Amino acid sequence: MARSALDEMSTTGAFVRTASTFRNLISRDGSSQFPSESGRYHLYISYACPWASRCLAYLKLKGLEKAISFTSVKPIWERTKDSDDHMGWVFPSSDTEEPGAEPDPLNGVRSLRELYELASTNYSGKYTVPVLWDMKLKTIVNNESSEIIRMLNTEFNDIAENPHLDLYPTHLQAQIDETNDWIYRGINNGVYKCGFARQQQPYDQAVKELYEALDRCEEILSKQRYLCGNTLTEADIRLFVTIIRFDEVYAVHFKCNKKLLREYSNLFNYTKDIYQTKGVGSSVNMEHIKKHYYGSHPTINPFGIIPLGPNIDYSSPHDRDRFSS
Numbered sequence: 462m463a464r465s466a467l468d469e470m471s472t473t474g475a476f477v478r479t480a481s482t483f484r485n486l487i488s489r490d491g492s493s494q495f496p497s498e499s500g501r502y503h504l505y506i507s508y509a510c511p512w513a514s515r516c517l518a519y520l521k522l523k524g525l526e527k528a529i530s531f532t533s534v535k536p537i538w539e540r541t542k543d544s545d546d547h548m549g550w551v552f553p554s555s556d557t558e559e560p561g562a563e564p565d566p567l568n569g570v571r572s573l574r575e576l577y578e579l580a581s582t583n584y585s586g587k588y589t590v591p592v593l594w595d596m597k598l599k600t601i602v603n604n605e606s607s608e609i610i611r612m613l614n615t616e617f618n619d620i621a622e623n624p625h626l627d628l629y630p631t632h633l634q635a636q637i638d639e640t641n642d643w644i645y646r647g648i649n650n651g652v653y654k655c656g657f658a659r660q661q662q663p664y665d666q667a668v669k670e671l672y673e674a675l676d677r678c679e680e681i682l683s684k685q686r687y688l689c690g691n692t693l694t695e696a697d698i699r700l701f702v703t704i705i706r707f708d709e710v711y712a713v714h715f716k717c718n719k720k721l722l723r724e725y726s727n728l729f730n731y732t733k734d735i736y737q738t739k740g741v742g743s744s745v746n747m748e749h750i751k752k753h754y755y756g757s758h759p760t761i762n763p764f765g766i767i768p769l770g771p772n773i774d775y776s777s778p779h780d781r782d783r784f785s786s
């Protein structure tokens with residue numbers, strides 16, 4: 462079982478992601494041992510991580526910040542225990558050590574690994590963010606972001622400030638699922654397959670799929686404001702968290718440089734549009750993003766040097782208002 466993303470490798474040198482372990486669901490109808498209650502759950506994230514960031518974007522979009530608290534770990538992986546050499550997410554020891562990151566307010570642990578160990582004494586998988594934590598039962602509810610965002614979308618509507626925002630509306634579900642599928646394979650997970658490949662062939666294959674998927678997005682976005690029509694959906698948030706990292710990190714660190722995101726006119730303007738959607742921009746911390754990738758993968762960037770550019774201003778004007786929404 463892989464203990465970190467750096468070990469998730471097939472015999473052919475391709476990156477193979479392992480599935481998340483904690484898969485409980487919160488429900489508002491009382492059918493689960495985890496009912497949707499204000500003040501009961503806490504979201505552990507890293508601002509660096511795209512999977513965790515999509516949960517944070519949802520928390521903000523749905524107006525759930527008063528109901529569900531959150532904490533970010535430090536961006537650069539460190540030793541998680543003195544007794545072995547596992548590297549992973551850790552909390553700062555004070556509020557001022559790393560702006561944006563905070564000490565664990567609930568259990569006072571030093572690493573995310575210790576949280577997993579509190580939740581399960583025989584856990585042997587990866588210690589990943591996001592983690593949705595139940596403060597009442599002192600355990601992990603779920604550590605799979607695709608499920609956490611669905612819960613945040615619907616199950617907290619009695620306490621959400623934006624209960625009417627539905628990013629997974631019934632009439633678009635089939636289209637969203639289909640879009641998520643090729644975007645996950647080609648882009649969200651695709652950039653990791655490019656970056657973590659240890660042989661040329663899996664890299665070549667991953668880059669090909671990545672750019673086919675980006676070209677397909679560009680084409681769709683030349684005709685409509687968002688991926689599934691003229692309203693924002695889950696598919697857009699899932700794409701956004703990857704493409705906001707593209708030129709700053711993936712183009713260099715993961716060797717995704719065949720074409721830059723800012724060379725795709727529609728995708729680039731679309732990224733700005735989503736960044737400027739209320740709640741989304743504040744879920745992006747580019748300093749944490751750059752520090753993490755360039756600083757936590759010594760097999761790819763052994764000296765941990767962080768490239769200076771390109772420092773794109775995603776709050777600058779975009780042209781997406783040309784589509785009605």
Ligand SMILES: N[C@@H](CCC(=O)N[C@@H](CS)C(=O)NCC(=O)O)C(=O)O
Pocket residue numbers: 464465466467480481509510511512513548549587588589590591604605606607
């Ligand atoms: N399937 C998970 C994936 C989460 C994930 O891979 N998180 C990465 C950060 S981007 C992580 O925490 N990695 C820790 C490690 O590899 O040790 C989800 O979507 O929630």
